[in-house]
Amino acid sequence: MPKIRADQGISRVLSAEEQTAFLEELAQYPKLTAGAVYRKLLEERRISTRISSSSLSRIVVAAGMSRNERLQEAVREKSLKFEFFAPLECVQADCMHGPLVANDTGKREKAILLAFIDDATRRIVYSEFSFTERSMIFEQGLRHILSTHGRIGRVYVDNGATFISSQTKRILDSLQVLLVHSKPGRPQGRGKIERYFRTVRDSFLRPMDTDSLKSLADLNARFHTWLESEYHRNPHRGLNGKTPLEAWLEKAQHIRTIDPTVDLETIFFHEEYRKVHRDSTITIAGTLYEVPSILIGRKVKCRFDPHRSLRRIHITHDGKDFGECRIVNTYDNTRVTRSEVDPEVFEESSSVEHPNVLAGLSASRSFAGGGQ
Secondary structure, rough: OOOOOOOOOOOOOOOOHHHHHHHHHHHHHHOOOOOOOOOHHHOOOOOOOOOOOOHHHHHHHHOOOOOHHHHHEEEHHOOOOOOOHHHHOOEEEEEEEEEEEEEOOOOEEEEEEEEEOOOOOOEEEEEEEEEOOOHHHHHHHHHHHHHHOOOOOOOEOOOOHHHOOOOHHHHHHHOOOOOEOOOOHHHHHHHHHHHHHHHHHHHHHHOOHHHOOOOHHHHHHHHHHHHOOOHOOOHHHHOOOOOHHHHHHHOOOHOOOOOOOOHHHHHHEEEEEOOOOOEEEEOOEEEEEEEHHHHHEEEEEEOOOOOOOOOOEEEEOEEEEEEEEEEEEOOOOOOOOHHHHOOHHHOOOOOOHHHHHHHHHHOOOOOOOOOO
16 A cells, blocks of 8 residues: 655645745635635735645645635634623524414414523523414514513524514614524524423423313413423523522512503504505505595505404504594495595595596595485
């Protein structure tokens, strides 16, 4: 068999000083290719020797410093353990898929657990099973924490659909709460919430007979009993043997409360923009609503509570409040006197070109007698 070269891995073209400078520059700039680093050193006159790309590649491979290896090393160096001091200074949130549970129709669906864990104390400030991962469930958890515990400094989440809603970001911006997303493909920063989910699976779900679950409410009742009686009262290794409840109570004086003048109910309203149709209506979530006819052709801002099926839509336009609009009653509108609509409305509206469209309007005046 051929003998191993005594000078394996040592360049016979570059001097020892030049090779050392080249490898140090590679380590300092992991995103640059070996060729880019070599050209940089030539321009700076730190290397004067001309070398082929194959020889350069052999130096890099022998040193174990390919671009991928250097990038991975840079990632490992940045993966540092972190921990906040005060409760609610940082809250981590994520979803976990749970067991199959019967819904209202008797069909079995997968229950999904949304959880918020306080980074400083490991206390679970909100955790609930549901049948959806929609962003409204995330907003519901945020509102619960803000109203029952206090002000949140930042929320650390992944890039799932639950956490990237523009409505959620707008709400958190108005509350001055930072929404921080972890880097895709790097779950290391969310280790605390992942460890909690592992505890839920091992200590709560596995010992439980899931076939005995009657409903989602039954699952949540059992879960909250386990959460308060076991999880929050068991010593945690990451807290030096303290329980999450003890750690929370020790630092409770650092919790910042929400300003009592802040109306959380209206802050968590969703906002959407609609153009008013020629019949004085707009559509929100498939439901037709009637607005003042003066707004025909205008673009209005609609604010509403997304958790209510029959929504009360609040209308504004150009900063002016037009109150709440009502659901269209098409039968009542058959008794409206169309001829009594003020023709000035049509002169102001750029979308209406001729008074003949009066017959198509859903006017809001009541029938005052006489024929239509």
